[in-house]
Amino acid sequence: MKTKENVEQIIAYLEDSSNFKSGKAEKVYIPEDETEVIYILKKCAKEKIPVTISAGGTGNVAGRIPLEGVVLSTEELNRIVKIDVENKIATLQSGVVVNNFIKELEKFNLFYPPFPTERNAFIGGNVATNASGEYSFRFGPTRDYVRRIKMVLTTGDILEIRRGEIFEKNGFIDYEHFRIQIPSYRTPDVKCSAGYYIKEGMDAIDLIIGSEGTLGVITEVDVALIDILPERFIMIMFFNTDDDIVEVVTRIKGYKDKLNIYSLEFFDCNSLGFLGEFEFVNRVKKNLDKNCCAIYIEAEKKNLDLWLELAESINCIDTVVAESFSDYEKLVRLRYKLPENINSYFKRLGTTKIAVDAAVPEGKFKELYDFYKNIMLKYKEIKMVLFGHIGENHLHFNLFPENDKQKQLAEEIYIESIRKSVSLGGTGFAEHGIGKLKSKYLYLMYGEQAIYEMAKIKKTFDPYCILGLGNIIPKEILSC
Ligand SMILES: Cc1cc2nc3c(=O)[nH]c(=O)nc-3n(C[C@H](O)[C@H](O)[C@H](O)COP(=O)(O)OP(=O)(O)OC[C@H]3O[C@@H](n4cnc5c(N)ncnc54)[C@H](O)[C@@H]3O)c2cc1C
Secondary structure, three states, X not given: OEEEOOHHHHHHHHOOOOOOOOOOXXXXXXXXXXXXXXXXXXXXXXXXXXXXXXXXXXXXXXXXXXXXXXXXXXXOOOOEEEEEOOOOEEEEEOOOEHHHHHHHHHOXXXXXXXXXXXXXXXXXXXXXXXXXXXXXXXXXXXXHHEEEEEEEOOOOOEEEEEOOOOEOEOOEEEOOOOEEXXXXXOOOOOOOOOOOOOOOOOEOHHHHOOOOOOOOEEEEEEEEOEEOOOOEEEEEEEEOOOOOHHHHHHHHHOXXXXXXXXXXXXXXXXXXXXXXXXXXXXXXXXXXXXXXXXXXXXXXXXXXXXXXXXXXXXOOOEEEEEOOHHHHHHHHHHHHHHHHHHHHHHHHHOOOOEEEEOEOOOOOHHHHHHHHHHHHHHOOOOEEEXXXXXXXXXXXXXXXXXXXXXXXXXXXXXXXXXHHHHHOOOEOEOOOOOOOOOXXXXXXXXXXXXXXXXXXHHHHHOOOOOEOOOOOOOHHHXXX
């Protein structure tokens, strides 16, 4: 089996897109098959060595960054095992790069809907974070497409679980090797990646999806596929003011099925400032007020005329439409570039991200939006941006504090924003997971008792308590 032991080799595994700086590891194991995964876990369990699972390293919350011990990288478990075209199911090893998978599917006129914007992620990373991608407005998150998971536990046992086989009953889930009592908290009915997924009558597979490398090493998954998508276009609609934007979005959402919308995204005026490399954004923005914003939609091409009519009726000042392949690719790139440019900016500032990632139920979004806007008006000294998945009542609210005083204020705003979204029946953590960056804030959503209950689940799956330490559950609560 391949290993990496010198500092220059290990360093690449001590980062992701979070800018988290406390990574440390003695060694990286790169297993080439399941037997090697079992060997590594049994050895580390016996010697009580912490193991952190690493995939594509595109995560935003330092989940794959080890605090100590060793890294287990899935990069060589990268085989597309089977594409069952007739039943529209693919079997993949967990280290398959999402972009390679999507390209392969094109040969069969098939498509994998929940792929995240960052296509260098691995499928195992997507399952472990319950990623939701460009089209989650239409198709939902990774969870909805996972049909089977094969996972190696730290005991060396293999847990193989299919959707539809085992469910929560009377407060318990009976897995093949053990039983867990489900905790007292419940995952809200919004887009959510906040700790272990818990619902009444839940499918046992759903606890593993979004468990961020804390329960076992996922080695293989089956995922559902759909037919390749019909031709689409992208349109960006620019507005002079965001005063009525929530009402505009509600109106657009009313046409979701009629207009076959795939993406419905929002950029505030500050976010547009991060897209200066796109000449047309600069040109349009020059003529807009400080309170400007934009809505980005992707929809089926056959409805383009209806969209142009709609754009006229909702007071947008300017539109950019991408119909040709090259224009379409340019706007896809623009959407990808926004989080990437923001991440680079955080890196330049040398701070970890302060990124509120809340989502709320339908009907509650206006209140959350106004809450963010009031904060932006009140604390003008801190640079902030608001962008993202407005169609799902989920925006990324990023703050860029530049000194200690601002950092403290930004943290207070972060905490207040989580409390606000939870009070509205939503989540403080809609996407990306908790990792190490957000673990100390998870109690704000579910209460402290819930975190102890999560620790109990973790220790049932991983009795040696060596896997993904620091992710989801703060180390002091886990007490291994
Ligand atoms: C520009 C950009 C855009 C992004 N857009 C999106 C987006 O649209 N939607 C979204 O959800 N996310 C997005 N992300 C975040 C990121 O791409 C996702 O979180 C992705 O799912 C991480 O996958 P990865 O393979 O890079 O995992 P890593 O970062 O390597 O690991 C993530 C977590 O998964 C665990 N893990 C990985 N593999 C396994 C396994 N085999 N078994 C058990 N645990 C495992 C790790 O231990 C870690 O806790 C974006 C990131 C960037 C940089």
